[in-house]
Amino acid sequence: MDKFVHKGPQGPAVSGLHASPAPSGPPRPPTPQHETTNGASISAAMEVTGSQLLFSQLAESPGLGVQLSDAMAAGPSVGGLPAHPDLQALAAALVSLITPTIQKTLENTIRDTLTQIRTDLGAQEGRIGEMEHRIVALEDENSGLATKLRQMDTDLCYVSGKLEDLENRSRRSNLRLVGVTESLLPADLQDFCKSDLPKALGLPHKCRVERAHRIGKLPDRNVASKAGVDSHPRQVIFKLLDYNDKVSILRAFRKRTTPLTFRNKKMLIFEDFSADVAKRRKAFSNVCTALYNAKRRFQLQYPATLKVHMPDGSFRSYQTPSAAEAELRDVLADHQRHPRHSPARQDPSRDQGPLAQRPARRKEGRDRSPAEGRKRKKSPKRRSRSRSSRSSSPD
Incomplete structure (x- = not known):
């Protein structure tokens, strides 16, 4: 019996179990992880803790080690386990010794893990609460900005309408002529709108015109030479000093049954x-x-x-x-x-x-030839000579 049990420096040990010496001191539970602990880590901790507790119990109870050695030495084994009649009682005693320690160790491990999880959840709740406060503040600020934006949009529409109304009121006395050929020089536009246009419409009086000019870009010379200068003439816009003159011109133009023409070109009159x-x-x-x-x-x-x-x-x-x-x-x-x-x-x-x-x-000095200029200069002299000759001749 003594050959199966020997004492070491830390106490009695079991030689027939082929186990390593039991560690000194109480069993230490495995260190829990910082963030998460899953089922696999807990199972591994249970296995390590169970083996450590088994060897510690055997080291602390020499009689339990002797009984286990005798059971393993007696008779053949069945299925790798010794066929001893007291094996079940021995296993029950071993379980009763190990179970409280394992349960306490697991409770400590789970308690530490749950404490760490509660700490992390508390920190997350604080962050989520701060985010909720910020979102509420942003929503309140956004609602105020949306109200201001709607008010500014309303004011902008109102101001745009007033600006458009003022612009059209400033154009109230203006008229546009479409179809006036480019051969009518800019210097003659005001006289044309003042006297010739009312006369063509049958108005009994002339109109007072403040200003008259053409609008639009000048036609290209190459395009104008191919298509003709008067193919697409620019519009003429003129401003009347009296609004009643504008009404009279439009009324007379609308009553016409025949088209209004200028130099064989159809002419139209529109408001500005x-x-x-x-x-x-x-x-x-x-x-x-x-x-x-x-x-x-x-x-x-x-x-x-x-x-x-x-x-x-x-x-x-x-x-x-x-x-x-x-x-x-x-x-x-x-x-x-x-x-x-x-x-x-x-x-x-x-x-x-x-x-x-x-x-x-006709522009003076451009379309007139030198010969015409000389003839026009000499004609008054000839007339003066003929008159002088007539006055000097006897009756």
């Missing part, structure tokens, strides 16, 4: 508006052309409202071209089936209006 209003009014051009060809009365009121007179005496107003096209589809379809031909172009030889009689002013 801002760029935005002109763009909105231009969108109604197709509808207005169809109504004109269908002989329907209509008015394009300021700023861009189409007023159509119906056969029953009523009228309808449209703010957008799409709405007008949708409701006047029958009129437009009838115009497409039976288009109205434009009146034949008037014979230039029969155009005896006052605008056609105005000759083109």
